Amino acid sequence: MVDLTREMADLMAALKGGARAADSGRGRVILFAAACGGEGVSTVVREYARCEAAFARRPVWLIDADLRQQTQLEAVLDEPARFGPPGPVSSATPDGSVFFALEPKALDAQGQPVPDSQYLIARSFLDKRLWVTRLRDHLLLPGQKTRLFEQSSYWQALRTHAQAILVDAPAFDRSDAVLRLAPLVDGVVLVVSEGEGEIDARVALKTQIEQAGGRLLGMVYNKSRATVPLAGRKSAHG
Template identity: 45%
Template sequence: MVDLTSEMAQLWASLGPPPPGPARVIQFIGARSGEGTSTVAREFARFAAERTRRAVWLVDLDFADSGQYRAIAAEPERFGPLGAAAAASPDGSCFFTVQPPARDAEGRVVADSRYLVAHPVGGSKLWVTRFRRELLQAGQGVGVVQAPDYWNALRRNAELVVVDAPALDRAQTGPLVAPFMDFSVLVLAEGGAEAGDALALKAAIEGAGGRCAGIVFNRVSLQPPGFLKAVLR
């Protein structure tokens, strides 16, 4: 286990505390797999939940592997035990769609929101989402919904939403949701990241209509990240 408290304090100060009103939604995304993006996002959400008055949501955009749920479940002594699953959509909206839609025993279409649950983490204000991949049937696929509805619903029911996106070399999920984020934080492995990776990631986010807040250089995937750097010009 790596304690990133001091690094998260620097990142918190760099981004500034959540403003009053609707929750701020911050996406963390890397250019390549293995750069430690999920670790940074998870530790930032944990740090934030200790300092906010209302809920902090950690939304995992990885449909193939709910890595945030598994990582938190594996460290109950650090995060606290996971509570029972609850609906992860306050109003039935969702940031993805499952196609072709399944039908229940009465022939009704299964809502997309049924595939996503959230678990409370210990006694903190932190919630982590989990995609219910086990419900998928043969031939079904998952696609991102490019609409703000889900994110706006979370804004009304939390103080901060931390979004963990798959690396750009794995999926385009991050750029697809970027327009609905307040901003995206780019995570790159210090020493392994190339300037071209950073520029390509920044271009992908901004080209999709998103806004980049800056870059966290992660020294290695299992070591503390450097604090937020200026966005590439």
């Protein structure tokens, strides 16, 4: 069990107002990412989601965008003392849209394509203040693959039902998902662990995110006490 409550409270304060201003009553979307595997992105975003949900007036959604290695829902289920009992399996889309496509499409008994939305589920925790998604990858057929949409109405549709939408992206050294998603969200938080990864790779990812149209909100130093803004920025509000 990793308890980052104090660090995540500091991050919440730093990010307040840092993301692009959303329309009134619409939740913000924040992407958590890292240049290299092993830097603790999934742990950080999960802890951040738990802390924000504790104070949220509307639900917080934790989106597991690592479509090849789904881990978030299982991790939350493994900590009932901190996240509470899970709610029933539910649809993870308010309008049938999703942020990925399956190729090739599966067919139902009538020979019609199975909607991709049927592969994305969610379960609620903390008295429905936190929702965690999962791709039902065990239902994928041999040869079926997932592809992220570069444009999707999913994020806009979910905003009306959430206070915050927190996206866990796979590490950049094995997927370019962060660059595909960065232009679609309100801001990106980079996670760095002491003693992990290469400095050049982290700097390069920051540059690529900005070139892709994303906005860097800040950097979290995992496994340390410091949560600081990115170099060159006055604060997460800048």
